[in-house]
Amino acid sequence: MKNYSYIGISLVILIFGIIFVPKIIDRINEDEIVSTDRLNQKRERTSKSTGEALSFIEIDGEKKKAPQFKFINQDGDTITNEDYKGKVYLVEFFFTTCPTICPIMNENLLEIQDEFKGRNDFGIASFTIDPAHDTPEVLAEYARNYGITSSNWNLMTGDREKIYDLANKGFGIYAGQDADAAGGFAHQGMFALVDQDGYIRSRKDQFGNPLIYYRGSVARGESVARGEEEPQIDILIEDINKLL
Numbered sequence: 001m002k003n004y005s006y007i008g009i010s011l012v013i014l015i016f017g018i019i020f021v022p023k024i025i026d027r028i029n030e031d032e033i034v035s036t037d038r039l040n041q042k043r044e045r046t047s048k049s050t051g052e053a054l055s056f057i058e059i060d061g062e063k064k065k066a067p068q069f070k071f072i073n074q075d076g077d078t079i080t081n082e083d084y085k086g087k088v089y090l091v092e093f094f095f096t097t098c099p100t101i102c103p104i105m106n107e108n109l110l111e112i113q114d115e116f117k118g119r120n121d122f123g124i125a126s127f128t129i130d131p132a133h134d135t136p137e138v139l140a141e142y143a144r145n146y147g148i149t150s151s152n153w154n155l156m157t158g159d160r161e162k163i164y165d166l167a168n169k170g171f172g173i174y175a176g177q178d179a180d181a182a183g184g185f186a187h188q189g190m191f192a193l194v195d196q197d198g199y200i201r202s203r204k205d206q207f208g209n210p211l212i213y214y215r216g217s218v219a220r221g222e223s224v225a226r227g228e229e230e231p232q233i234d235i236l237i238e239d240i241n242k243l244l
Helices: 002-029 037-051 101-115 136-146 160-171 233-243
Strands: 070-072 078-080 088-094 122-128 153-156 175-177 185-187 190-194 200-202
Touching (some): 088 101, 088 160, 101 122, 101 233, 136 153, 160 175, 190 233, 200 233
Parallel strands (some): 122 153
Antiparallel strands (some): 070 078, 088 190, 175 185, 190 200
16 A cells, blocks of 8 residues: 555656646746745836936926026136036035034945946036135045045035025025034035936935935945935936936
8 A cells, every 4th residue: 555655646746747847947937936926016116116207396387497506616616507507417515524414425425426437417516505614725625535536526615695595595405504513504414416407306205206305314225223214325326327
């Protein structure tokens, strides 16, 4: 009896191998096998997010353009928004003595600078919110120390009220003096993304609303263990590529 049982089991295994193993191999070759349905859904979401066109920021039905500006950069040259015409560029507000988020923001921008190295159709516009201290000479030294090498990355200084108007009214990214804030200035660690025609652009969030600005104050690859905001540098690089 035992011999017949062993023969029966062997036949079942043989039939299973003949019928099903080739099908499993075919599915693996066609990349149909994934570890879970959840992973499959994640792939679909990723594909969808990277394929969607970026949104315009609209106010009262009108697409919002980046405001005009005219300031002095780290080389002592006068820079205006016209210098960025035809370029995709990022905007940030910072100050060189910032002890908190500015170093993270500019380390992130350095990664983006290196990502688009050699491209003349991409640039960065950094505006100091402490122009009394951040003269062109100070900004030039800061640029050297950080490894800022792109000719299209301008660190700009000028009249303080004009810079604050550019930040608060022009872009809607808060900046101002604050004795209680670290370094004496309060500001948001956000980046604005501007397209070749001067319009502010962004991707949409999970609810279909424009992000408007990208968080630049969280290090790329940093874990979000304490309820901190997630880094957005990777999606920002994706979106710059979309515009380019």
